[in-house]
Amino acid sequence: MKNIFHPLVENPYRKKDIDAAVKVLKTNKITIGPITNKFENIFRKKLKTNFSLMVNSGSSANLLALQCLINPYRKQRLKRGDEVLIPSLCWSTSLWPIIQSGLIPKFVDVDVNTLNINIEDLKKKVSKKTKAILIVHVLGNCTDMNELMKIKKRNKLILIEDTCESLGTKFKNKYLGSFGEFSTFSFYSSHQISSGEGGMLCCQNNEDYEIIKSLRSHGWSRGLKNETKIAKNNRQLDKRFIFYNSGFNLRPTDVSASIGLSQFRDLNKFMKIRTANRQMIINEIKKNFIVNNNLFITKENNFVKASWFGIPIILSKKISRENFIKGIEKNGVQTRPIISGNFLKQPSIKKYKLNKNLKLKNSDYINDHGLFIGLPTKLMTKINVKKLVKVFEKNI
Ligand SMILES: Cc1ncc(COP(=O)(O)O)c(C=O)c1O
Helix, strand or coil, X not given: CCCCCECCCCCCCCHHHHHHHHHHHHCCCCCCCHHXXXXXXXXXXXXXXXXXXXXXXXXXHHHHHHHHHCCCCCCCCXXXXXXXXXXXXXXXXXXXXXXXXXXXEEEECECCCCCCECHHHHHXXXXXXXXXXXXXXXXXXXXXXXXXXXXXXXXXXXXXXXXXXXXXXEECCEEXXXXXXXXXXXXXXXXXXXXXXXXXXXXXXXXXXXXXXXXXXXCECCCCCCHHHHHHCCCCCCCCCCECCCCCECCCCHHHHHHHHHHHCCHHHHHHXXXXXXXXXXXXXXXXXXXXXXXXXXXXXXXXECCCCEEEEEECCCCCHHHHHHHHHHCCECCECCECECHXXXXXXXXXXXXXXXXXXXXXXXXXXXXXXXXXXXXXXXXXXXXXXXXXXXXX
């Protein structure tokens, strides 16, 4: 590859993010602590969710949401074999926690225009065995949340919103991640904000919050609301070391929380610049007949104010995706598939015998004709915008 002039990810860390991390390092208290707590509270208030817990990745947030759903302390828990609907355009760890929790994923197709779950296919796939929907808000866009919430209500389904790619997006003035019983976020370095590695899990009720808090930290009773009561009921044990639940260790550090919080404070600023860059690219494409007729940039769905971190592109059928990608990468534009394409095509699916000859044509179409490029948080120069569109033209 020549010099990369349009990377997928720039270095997301600014001086103030690093300074915040160094300040924590100097306290010698690097593990989970007051900064994590502060970040969780500020996050929860902004998104208007009832509870937020920071974890060490978006994948961990998904795992904990699913594990909470089957936990014996949950009054209305899911049982082994219950079905969870999921779009086939998803990330690996959107899917695997369903299977790891003894539940059955049922794959739903997506829309080519929005990249998000297809409401009509969703309606068809709901059965008596369906107990939950795990939707993935793809790359800052989302499905028609009004329709989705109607299906959820009508069928009494639990909703998990994998919002790992869509922090900051609003549907009808309400943040994604505030619709479902659970929502998950990722602060991996390529996303809307970054904490290095990190994630957030939001939930709406206290029962789930207490379960997740314990699962996140070894199953410990430490920090739970009824910690004292648990200790009283277990007098034979050292009250500081009581394991009340099953558990993992998926805690973040205060170092990553400090970076995440520093970036979260500037989420709106990042969104503004990214939106401006996206608009400049779209305007330039519109001026170019060849590019405009062969390369389709995913638009915001109705009622959506999107927080993009990349530009999803669907190529016209006559262009070879492979050649196009090879060409533009050679000219300094980094690319990647939209999430991971149709996840049903992955070898892990075959190994676990999860695809019973299901054909999902829109997911296949996005797999075969889709890609995405980065969207910087610094304002692009006009020269680079023109150069990008010229590179597209050259490779059509
Ligand atoms: C939709 C989706 N869910 C979950 C994840 C996992 O997040 P993390 O990388 O923080 O584990 C990703 C990662 O990119 C993702 O795109």
